[in-house]
Amino acid sequence: MRIADMLGRSKPTISFEFMAPRDESEVEVLERTVATLAGHAPDWVSVTYRVRTGEKTLELVTRIKRHYHIEAMAHLTCANSADRTRQILNWMEREGVANVLALRGDPPISGEPFTPVDPQLTHGSDLVSLVRRSGYRFGIGAACSAEKHPESPDVEHEFRYMKLKVEAGADFLITQLFFDNRFYFNLVSRARAAGIGVPIVPGLMPVPSRRSLGVMTAMSGATVPAELQSAIDNAADDDAVRALGVQHCIAQCAELIEARVPGLHFYTFNRARAPIEILAALRGQQLLAS
Ligand code: FAD
Numbered sequence: 001m002r003i004a005d006m007l008g009r010s011k012p013t014i015s016f017e018f019m020a021p022r023d024e025s026e027v028e029v030l031e032r033t034v035a036t037l038a039g040h041a042p043d044w045v046s047v048t049y050r051v052r053t054g055e056k057t058l059e060l061v062t063r064i065k066r067h068y069h070i071e072a073m074a075h076l077t078c079a080n081s082a083d084r085t086r087q088i089l090n091w092m093e094r095e096g097v098a099n100v101l102a103l104r105g106d107p108p109i110s111g112e113p114f115t116p117v118d119p120q121l122t123h124g125s126d127l128v129s130l131v132r133r134s135g136y137r138f139g140i141g142a143a144c145s146a147e148k149h150p151e152s153p154d155v156e157h158e159f160r161y162m163k164l165k166v167e168a169g170a171d172f173l174i175t176q177l178f179f180d181n182r183f184y185f186n187l188v189s190r191a192r193a194a195g196i197g198v199p200i201v202p203g204l205m206p207v208p209s210r211r212s213l214g215v216m217t218a219m220s221g222a223t224v225p226a227e228l229q230s231a232i233d234n235a236a237d238d239d240a241v242r243a244l245g246v247q248h249c250i251a252q253c254a255e256l257i258e259a260r261v262p263g264l265h266f267y268t269f270n271r272a273r274a275p276i277e278i279l280a281a282l283r284g285q286q287l288l289a290s
Contacts, residue, residue: 001098003098004091004171004199006071008263012257013043013044013290015043015201016037016040017263017268018046018047018060018269018270019047020049020056020060026251028271032058033268033270034064037268037272037275037276038276044113045072046101047075049076051077051079051108058088062095062271071098073096076088076127077106077283078126078165079117080116081117081121086209089134097138099138101143102140102142104123104124104211123161124143125164125165126168128142131169142164142172143175144162144187144200144218145158145175145221146175147178149176158195163194170198171198173199174265175203177216178222179222179224179228179248184256185259190254195277201261202263202265203267204265207248226246229240232244250277250278253282
């Protein structure tokens with residue numbers, strides 16, 4: 001089923017992002033997390049893509065669809081030539097994948113500039129356009145930033161290219177993580193004023209640890225509100241940081257649900273505990289159906 005159709009329903013969808021395993025050591029935790037979170041009735045899930053582990057993404061997506069009967073979206077990036085990209089898309093279509101998240105992708109070495117493999121695929125919008133123009137039937141998602149992308153000179157630049165992705169054929173957008181809902185609300189009102197009508201799903205990360213927070217804010221450009229940062233700085237240990245992250249994310253989700261967002265998309269980093277605690281709290285507050 002197309003994810004954009006689910007996002008048009010009256011209740012927000014719940015979705016989880018899993019990271020495709022980089023090596024065998026990550027497989028067991030991932031399998032356990034997928035099995036656990038599948039029991040929490042997500043409407044859909046997605047699986048990240050890296051060029052070296054691309055086959056694992058496709059394997060996991062098809063297995064989740066078949067084994068758990070959950071709609072699973074494959075991420076795909078501009079890490080391949082246009083020809084190779086079409087081969088991957090053909091394979092996905094044969095295997096019954098219904099949705100693709102079309103991204104530029106992170107540079108293979110963190111901090112280095114992204115170097116395109118194929119001049120036809122230099123930005124997320126190019127991949128959206130390739131998928132749409134080649135006549136595939138996939139539902140297409142694309143990424144956007146509620147705050148400034150680290151490579152963008154300003155928010156205007158970011159907004160222009162987000163619009164381009166929708167014009168190229170994206171059916172829905174998922175935001176990069178953010179910790180202050182005002183960035184998301186501003187983005188949605190600007191988008192609607194500019195005639196962008198597609199669902200914009202907030203991407204949420206419960207802070208897992210101080211270290212991960214540092215890495216993720218550097219990569220995403222997300223800022224941490226002063227109050228949350230100071231609570232994290234004063235936390236006794238990583239358990240206390242994790243608990244703060246869960247509480248902050250519950251408050252973010254509660255406000256987003258009240259604002260009638262199309263969905264809540266959780267960056268799980270292949271850990272089930274935080275999303276489970278957040279969903280339990282939201283169900284306990286009757287903000288989500290049990
Ligand atoms: P782009 O849209 O290409 O944007 C990158 C930069 O280029 C931005 O500064 C943008 O403003 C600018 N830009 C865009 N179009 C143009 C243009 N035509 N001309 C000039 N400048 C332009 N990474 C992975 O490697 N694998 C994954 O599976 C993955 N999953 C993700 C899932 C989500 C929901 C999100 C939000 C991100 C994910 N990422 C993943 C990270 C993502 O690839 C990076 O954030 C990347 O830096 C941006 O991807 P994009 O598709 O938004 O790129």
